Amino acid sequence: MSVQDRYISLVAACTLLGASLSLPAEQTSEEAIAEYHAMFGDENPAELWQLRGEELWKTPRGSRQVSLEACDLGKGPGVIAGAYAELPRWFEDTGKVQDLESRLVTCMTNLQGLPESEVLAVKFGDGEQKSELEAITAYVAAASRGSRITIPLDHAAEKAAYALGESVFFYRAGPHDFACATCHSESGKRIRLQTLPQLTTSEGAQAAYTRWPAYRVSQGELRTMEWRLQDCLRQQRLPQLTYGSDVAIGLTMYLARNANGGEMAAPSIKR
Numbered sequence: 001m002s003v004q005d006r007y008i009s010l011v012a013a014c015t016l017l018g019a020s021l022s023l024p025a026e027q028t029s030e031e032a033i034a035e036y037h038a039m040f041g042d043e044n045p046a047e048l049w050q051l052r053g054e055e056l057w058k059t060p061r062g063s064r065q066v067s068l069e070a071c072d073l074g075k076g077p078g079v080i081a082g083a084y085a086e087l088p089r090w091f092e093d094t095g096k097v098q099d100l101e102s103r104l105v106t107c108m109t110n111l112q113g114l115p116e117s118e119v120l121a122v123k124f125g126d127g128e129q130k131s132e133l134e135a136i137t138a139y140v141a142a143a144s145r146g147s148r149i150t151i152p153l154d155h156a157a158e159k160a161a162y163a164l165g166e167s168v169f170f171y172r173a174g175p176h177d178f179a180c181a182t183c184h185s186e187s188g189k190r191i192r193l194q195t196l197p198q199l200t201t202s203e204g205a206q207a208a209y210t211r212w213p214a215y216r217v218s219q220g221e222l223r224t225m226e227w228r229l230q231d232c233l234r235q236q237r238l239p240q241l242t243y244g245s246d247v248a249i250g251l252t253m254y255l256a257r258n259a260n261g262g263e264m265a266a267p268s269i270k271r
């Protein structure tokens with residue numbers, strides 16, 4: 001099938017999906033996803049984001065008119081195979097621990113010469129405006145499918161990022177006095193009909209971390225880990241998470257390290 005045919009068949013699947021999405025109130029997230037798979041098999045609209053991400057990756061852009069193919073995600077310039085499974089990590093050139101999303105911002109601004117304001121203008125797509133960062137993240141993450149998460153935590157700054165993430169995870173705050181741990185440190189817990197993933201064990205963290213980024217059926221958008229985190233902070237009624245901030249990267253490091261050894265299977269499909 002040509003890329004164009006593939007695109008058309010995916011758009012058709014998405015449209016059908018939108019129409020079928022008036023989920024019965026008593027359906028759990030697992031049942032909704034099982035129903036989706038029964039209808040569409042392994043068809044995942046995330047492929048649309050991957051295709052767009054690939055094009056963005058390979059197109060010369062910015063004041064320097066270069067593509068992202070020289071962007072170093074930690075495994076050398078241009079190497080994307082397995083790169084996502086080893087992030088976040090320490091980068092010598094920026095002197096920072098970075099996750100994929102903040103690293104992409106570095107490459108788009110420093111390497112391509114795109115203005116940061118432009119790069120960060122649409123961090124998360126909203127149906128009308130599409131996010132380039134979400135698309136490129138989908139493309140790069142897909143190149144880690146089947147790779148094992150490898151977070152050695154060798155560098156002192158990586159250890160510090162993990163420690164920060166861990167402390168935020170257990171820090172109770174906001175009007176409900178919730179910590180991430182309130183919702184995510186027991187198995188089998190639910191809010192309404194959503195199962196709350198247990199993120200403090202290796203098994204629970206692997207099941208969650210290996211499946212992001214993900215296509216969110218309820219939103220018709222591909223979502224990244226930074227989106228997932230900011231949405232949980234919102235549910236906690238905490239101030240908005242700054243994209244690429246130490247807290248965002250610390251939490252990602254905490255989850256990734258807890259998921260060490262898990263086999264990447266993203267982009268996946270989520271309710």
Ligand code: HEC
Nearest residue numbers: 029178179180183191194197207208228232233235236251
């Ligand atoms: C009030 C409860 C609540 C709090 C507090 C909360 N979350 Fe969540 N979180 C959820 C729910 C509900 C979901 C599942 C959403 C869904 O299925 O759509 C979720 C999903 C997630 C996921 C994705 C798991 C998966 O398997 O897809 C991650 C990662 C996550 N949360 C991290 C965090 C972090 C980190 C914090 C603290 C900053 C946090 N959450 C705070 C309720 C919470």
